[in-house]
Amino acid sequence: MLAIGTLSRRTGTKVQTIRYYEEIGLMNEAGRTAGGQRRYDEKDLDRLAFIRHSRQLGFSLDSIRELLDLADNPAQSCSEADSIARRQLGQVEQRIKRLQALKKELRRMVAECDGDSVAECKVLEVLRDHSECLTEHNEIGA
Amino acid sequence: MLAIGTLSRRTGTKVQTIRYYEEIGLMNEAGRTAGGQRRYDEKDLDRLAFIRHSRQLGFSLDSIRELLDLADNPAQSCSEADSIARRQLGQVEQRIKRLQALKKELRRMVAECDGDSVAECKVLEVLRDHSECLTEHNEIGA
DNA sequence: CTTGAACCTCTATCAGCTGTAGCTTGTATC
DNA sequence: GATACAAGCTACAGCTGATAGAGGTTCAAG
Ligand SMILES: [Zn+2]
Ligand SMILES: [Zn+2]
Ligand SMILES: [Zn+2]
Ligand SMILES: [Zn+2]
Numbered sequence: 001m002l003a004i005g006t007l008s009r010r011t012g013t014k015v016q017t018i019r020y021y022e023e024i025g026l027m028n029e030a031g032r033t034a035g036g037q038r039r040y041d042e043k044d045l046d047r048l049a050f051i052r053h054s055r056q057l058g059f060s061l062d063s064i065r066e067l068l069d070l071a072d073n074p075a076q077s078c079s080e081a082d083s084i085a086r087r088q089l090g091q092v093e094q095r096i097k098r099l100q101a102l103k104k105e106l107r108r109m110v111a112e113c114d115g116d117s118v119a120e121c122k123v124l125e126v127l128r129d130h131s132e133c134l135t136e137h138n139e140i141g142a
Numbered sequence: 143m144l145a146i147g148t149l150s151r152r153t154g155t156k157v158q159t160i161r162y163y164e165e166i167g168l169m170n171e172a173g174r175t176a177g178g179q180r181r182y183d184e185k186d187l188d189r190l191a192f193i194r195h196s197r198q199l200g201f202s203l204d205s206i207r208e209l210l211d212l213a214d215n216p217a218q219s220c221s222e223a224d225s226i227a228r229r230q231l232g233q234v235e236q237r238i239k240r241l242q243a244l245k246k247e248l249r250r251m252v253a254e255c256d257g258d259s260v261a262e263c264k265v266l267e268v269l270r271d272h273s274e275c276l277t278e279h280n281e282i283g284a
Numbered sequence: 285c286t287t288g289a290a291c292c293t294c295t296a297t298c299a300g301c302t303g304t305a306g307c308t309t310g311t312a313t314c
Numbered sequence: 315g316a317t318a319c320a321a322g323c324t325a326c327a328g329c330t331g332a333t334a335g336a337g338g339t340t341c342a343a344g
Binding site for chain 1: 218
């Protein structure tokens with residue numbers, strides 16, 4: 001039987017994060033000692049490792065929930081798991097595209113500024129006026 | 143004098159977002175009518191446009207705050223603005239790298255699954271076991 | 285003067301955790 | 315068996331960057 005700290009070390013997950021996963025129903029409710037401390041077995045360890053690895057690959061907790069549900073009954077077809085992964089791949093590709101557009105603009109504005117006064121700063125000029133941009137980047141942020 | 147809805151339409155910013163920017167001190171406190179409604183001028187419009195464009199390029203609100211402060215006194219050197227932009231560029235490049243590693247892994251696992259039962263699903267197999275991965279992807283998520 | 289779209293404040297919610305305060309439990313050592 | 319203290323517990327606040335809704339007020343056109 002493993003204490004939460006051991007699980008934490010073995011999976012690289014913060015203790016609070018493990019408790020959080022339990023709270024939102026991603027991890028099963030852990031068994032408890034008489035004094036109320038959580039105790040885990042190897043199955044819990046595997047499940048947490050699955051969750052963490054999926055997170056590292058960028059899956060949302062909702063997707064992970066679905067994947068865990070699927071993994072729990074091995075008889076059925078895996079087409080749904082595959083389509084979740086494909087969807088994830090699509091999103092990653094989209095984000096890469098967007099970030100590459102941002103990168104282009106940022107590189108250009110950084111390169112074109114000669115480091116004079118703020119009044120003539122190319123960086124600030126571009127930020128003030130999107131028509132200085134070469135790409136469309138409608139959506140916000142990341 | 144512009145009402146908040148006009149500002150919203152002219153900059154593509156939700157009304158609530160404009161109020162939020164005021165709340166966190168990114169936009170100045172707007173003047174008010176006798177009845178308490180916010181009114182803006184062209185300067186406010188420019189400032190909001192600057193903020194939105196910077197957001198589209200992925201700058202954090204904190205960075206934008208710094209950039210706005212710098213832009214407000216045009217006499218000084220722009221080296222700080224430039225370094226904020228370079229930092230942003232560096233972060234974007236980092237994220238692209240990470241996402242490309244994720245993309246590789248995701249493509250591989252999707253490609254290698256022949257769509258059989260969950261028990262033999264390559265996707266789930268990889269998620270269970272990082273040693274199936276070719277790249278290190280320690281950090282989480284995006 | 286009436287209507288109704290647009291405005292107001294306040295509060296709650298989202299993802300995915302992370303951190304803190306203040307207390308209790310488990311275990312190793314003597 | 316006593317004691318020390320690391321590690322556990324709950325509960326709640328906070329982070330980023332907004333977004334949504336309830337319930338009430340104001341502005342401007344006709
Ligand atoms: Zn510059
Ligand atoms: Zn632009
Ligand atoms: Zn499969
Ligand atoms: Zn991996």
